[in-house]
Amino acid sequence: MNTSGRVAIVTGGSRGIGRQVVARLAADGYALVVGYIGNQAEAEAAVEEARAAGAEAIAVRGDVADEDAVAALFDAAEQRFGGVDVVVNAAGMMKLAPLATLDLDELDRMLRVNVRGAFAVDQQAARRVRRGGAIINFSSSLTRFSRPGYSAYAASKAAVSAITLILARELRGRDVTVNAVAPGPTATSLFLDGKDEQTIARMAAEPPLERIGTPEDIAELVAFLAGPGRWVNGQVLYANGGAI
Template sequence: MNSNSTDQPRVAIVTGGSRGIGRQVVERLAADGYAIVVNYRDNHAEAETAVAAARAAGGDAIAIPADIADEAAVADLFEAAERRFGGVDVVVHAAGMMALSPLADLDLDQLDRILRVNVRGTFAVDQQAARRVRRGGAIINFSSSLTRFARPGYSAYAASKGAVSAITLVLARELRGRDVTVNAVAPGPTATALFLDGKDEQTVARIAAEPPLERLGTPDDIAELVAFLAGPGRWVNGQVLYANGGAI
C-alpha cells in the first residue's frame, strides 16, 4: 500500500511531525516509501532534522510550518503538499498540547488554549483531509487513553481528546462511499518529552508498572500502529484503537 494508481509514492501529511510520536511516524512511513510533509509550528531546525531522517529512511520529505488551528494555514499546508507531490493519501494528525491541573484550579484561559489546539485543530485538519484525501487513503487522528484512565489532573486534556474520538467516529460515517478510512489512535503513557516533562522518577516508574507489559510505550510502538492503519489496515474504519499495553 505504498503507491497509488499512477505508481507514484503515496503522500502523507504528518502534523506535529518534528518531534515525539509524530517524528517517529514520519520515519516509519518514510521507510514504507511514502513522501512526507512534516508539519510543525515553531521549531524549523527540528522539522528539518525530521526531513533528513525521512530521506535517510527511504522517502522524500519537506517541512511546512502551520498553526493547525488556523484554517487558512491548514489549507495552505495541504495545497503545498499537492503542489509538491501531486496529492494527499494519508493524514496523520499527531499535533496537540497538554496542560495539567485539577479541575477546580484550572485556568479557563488555559482550557481555551487546549481546546483551540486539540479540538479546533482536529476540525481544521480533518476538514481539509475530508475534502482532499484520495481514494484508498486514510485519516488518522490522535486521541488518548486518558479518556479511559480518568487520571486526576487531566480533565482538560482528556475532555479535548474525548472530542477527537467523537469527531473521528462521525467523520468515518460521513465519508461513506469515498474509500477513505478514518480512525483514531489513543496512546497510553509513552516515553516522549510531552509525557516525561515535570515527572519525577518515582512517578514515571509507577505509571510504567501499570500495564501488564510493565513498561511505558515507545514512539515506535505507536508508529507501527499508524503504519498499519495507513496501509494494510483497510478493514479497520471508524474506530478508536487504545495502544497502552493493556493498562485498561
C-alpha cells in the same frame, strides 16, 4: 501494500510520536509533508531523516487551528507531490491541573489546538484525501484512565474521538478510512516533562507488559492504519500495553 507514490501529511511531525511516524512512513516509501508550528530546526531534522531513508520530504510551518494555514499545508502537499493519501493528525498540547484550579485561558489554548486543530485538519482531509486513503487522529487513553489533573486534556481528546467516529461515517462511499489512535503513557517529552521517577515507575507498572510505551510502538500502529489496515474504520484504538 504498495506505498509507492503515496503521500502523507503528518502534523506535529517535528517531535515526539509525530517525528517517529514520519520516520516510519518514510521507511515504508511514502512522500512526507512534515507540519510544524515552532521548531524549524527539529522539523528540518525530521525531513533529513526521512530523506536519508530514501523518501521525498518537505517541512511546512503552520498553526493547525488556523484554517488558512491548514489549507496552505495541503496546498503544499498537492503542489509538490500531486495529492494527499494519508493524514496523520499528531499535533497537540497538554496542560495539567485539577479542574478546580485550571486557568481557563489554558483550557482555551488546549481546546484550540487539540479540538479546533483536529477539526480544521480533518476538514481539509475530508475534502482532499484520495480514494484508498486514510485519516488518522490522535486521541488518548486518558479518556478512560480518569486520572486526576487530566480533566481538560482528556476532555479535548474525547472530542477528537467523537470527531473521528462521525467523520468515518460521513465519508461513506469515498473509500477513505478514519480512525484514532489513543496512546497510553508514552516516552515523549510531552509525557515525561514534570514527572518524577517514582511517578513514571508507577505508570510503567500498570500495563501487563510492565513498561512505558515508546514512540516506535505507536508509529507501528499508525503505519498499519495508513496502509494495510483497510478493514479497520471508524475506530478508536487504545495503544497502552493492556493498561485498560
